[in-house]
Amino acid sequence: MWEEKNNQLCRTFTFDNFSQAFAFMTRVAMIAEQMNHHPYWINVYNRVEIFLNTHDAGNTVTEKDHKLAKKIDALVA
Numbered sequence: 001m002w003e004e005k006n007n008q009l010c011r012t013f014t015f016d017n018f019s020q021a022f023a024f025m026t027r028v029a030m031i032a033e034q035m036n037h038h039p040y041w042i043n044v045y046n047r048v049e050i051f052l053n054t055h056d057a058g059n060t061v062t063e064k065d066h067k068l069a070k071k072i073d074a075l076v077a
Contacts, residue, residue: 002069007060009052009069013076021046024075031071037064 002011015021025041025048032038042049050072052065 002073004061007053009061009065011050011069011072013048013050015046015048018045021048024048027075028072031075032068035064035068035071037068039068 002009004010013021013024015024021043025043028039028041028050037052037054040051052061052068053059054062054064
């Protein structure tokens with residue numbers, strides 16, 4: 001589940017291995033590029049942590065972040 005804290009939407013995704021985590025990141029990158037809305041993220045082995053906020057809105061959470069989060073969720077549904 002996404003959690004809103006410190007003016008960010010945050011979620012951690014865990015996969016079976018690094019290859020699955022990296023493939024997920026690649027799919028997220030394609031969506032983010034289409035939306036021109038790029039996440040801050042951290043990847044360590046099979047874990048991907050994603051942090052979303054809108055820089056143009058003063059680094060706050062906006063509808064744009066919620067839309068990207070929903071599209072990311074659809075990748076793992």
